Amino acid sequence: MNNIIECNNISYTYFNGKQKIPILNNLNLNVKQGESIAILGQSGCGKSTLLNLLGGIDKPTQGKILINGINLNTLNENDTTLLRGKYLGFVYQFHHLLNDFSMLDNVAMPERIQGVNQKSAQANAKKLLSKIGLEHRLNHLPSELSGGERQRVAIARALITNPSCILADEPTGNLDAKNTNEILNLMLELNHDQNCALIIVTHDEKIAIKMDKSLILNHGILTT
Numbered sequence: 315m316n317n318i319i320e321c322n323n324i325s326y327t328y329f330n331g332k333q334k335i336p337i338l339n340n341l342n343l344n345v346k347q348g349e350s351i352a353i354l355g356q357s358g359c360g361k362s363t364l365l366n367l368l369g370g371i372d373k374p375t376q377g378k379i380l381i382n383g384i385n386l387n388t389l390n391e392n393d394t395t396l397l398r399g400k401y402l403g404f405v406y407q408f409h410h411l412l413n414d415f416s417m418l419d420n421v422a423m424p425e426r427i428q429g430v431n432q433k434s435a436q437a438n439a440k441k442l443l444s445k446i447g448l449e450h451r452l453n454h455l456p457s458e459l460s461g462g463e464r465q466r467v468a469i470a471r472a473l474i475t476n477p478s479c480i481l482a483d484e485p486t487g488n489l490d491a492k493n494t495n496e497i498l499n500l501m502l503e504l505n506h507d508q509n510c511a512l513i514i515v516t517h518d519e520k521i522a523i524k525m526d527k528s529l530i531l532n533h534g535i536l537t538t
């Protein structure tokens with residue numbers, strides 16, 4: 315099976331003035347098509363830093379990351395943005411929806427940015443919103459939805475471009491137990507249906523247990 319993501323011996327150090335803050339230290343990771351992985355670890359160990367590197371938002375200080383076989387080190391900022399839009403979807407703890415846009419337009423936005431015409435992008439957004447049970451909310455604004463509903467919309471927005479992998483940073487960190495369960499089941503259902511890999515950063519063992527694999531980030535590397 316193909317690797318969607320490959321990290322080869324990546325290291326990452328923050329620089330605070332002259333102070334070095336090493337976070338990742340020769341870390342390796344392979345993510346296969348359709349695989350679901352939980353990344354656990356103590357607060358401050360570098361989980362969000364790792365997701366930012368996987369998404370090409372930051373570059374590793376050393377080592378290389380391949381997304382669908384493409385080495386991120388070889389891309390300029392513009393090409394990195396294009397690759398991110400083509401292969402990856404992001405879900406965060408806070409939904410980051412655009413407050414002045416309807417649900418339909420929020421979900422259609424990533425395709426619109428890729429140049430898909432409004433009619434097709436909105437038709438695809440409508441399909442996804444129906445799939446997640448929010449077809450009656452198409453014209454509502456984010457402020458008119460509950461926290462759980464907003465997070466479902468954020469997942470739909472991440473999926474509209476048919477990404478190869480979803481990178482989710484504490485996607486249920488802000489939700490109660492019932493909504494956490496619903497969001498998680500939704501992500502797993504889409505992971506199975508669309509064979510889209512799923513990497514979830516979480517503190518929640520109950521989430522980790524539902525993934526194919528759990529990895530712990532500790533002292534800059536991933537262990538089982």
Ligand SMILES: Nc1ncnc2c1ncn2[C@@H]1O[C@H](COP(=O)(O)OP(=O)(O)OP(=O)(O)O)[C@@H](O)[C@H]1O
Pocket residue numbers: 328329330335337355356357358359360361362363364
């Ligand atoms: N811009 C920065 N400059 C210096 N240090 C930083 C910067 N951003 C993060 N750090 C430090 O890097 C470490 C890793 O941060 P990161 O956010 O990746 O951890 P995390 O595992 O996601 O934490 P949490 O579980 O609390 O969200 C932390 O000690 C943090 O203080």
